[in-house]
Amino acid sequence: MDEQSYRITRQQINPLPCVFEKALLSRVAACEAASRALLAEREMFACRDPLVRAACGQLLLLLRQNAAFALKVKDTQRILPHAMMMKVQCGGLIGLKDLLDPEALAPDVKKLVMRAQAEYGALENLPFSRIVQGISHWQIRKRGPPRS
Incomplete structure (x- = not known):
C-alpha cells in the first residue's frame, strides 16, 4: 500500500484521530475515550468523544506554545520533528499528571x-x-543494541 492510499484510507476509517496518539502508541499514557484500530499493520487511535478531542487539541496547542523555550525553538507553529512532538505529548501529559494526579501510575x-x-x-x-x-525532563527511550 502506498503512503497516499494509506492516508486516504486512514482518514476514512479514522475521522477523529486521537490528538495524543504518539503518547498512546508509546504506552506513556492511556485514555478512556480512545479506541485502538489497525490498518496495514499499523496501529492508530481514534477518539470516541468529539468534545474531549477538542479539549485535547486545545491542550496540545497550549503545551506547544508554552514549551518553546524547553524545546529551544522560536516558532512553535511550524511542524515539529517527531522527537519534539514526543517530548510535548509525553512530557506534557506526565507534567499534567504530576500536577493533578501524582499518585497515578500513568x-x-x-x-x-x-x-x-x-x-x-x-x-x-x-x-x-x-x-x-x-x-524538559522527558527523554525518548533509547534503542537497545541490535538483536542478532
Missing part, C-alpha cells in the same frame, strides 16, 4: 483534561511553568 488523557478544566476553569489557566518541567 497519565489518563481524558481524566486529566476533564480534571484540569474542573479545577482551573479553563485550560489556559493551568500553571504551564510547572507542566513544562515534565516536557
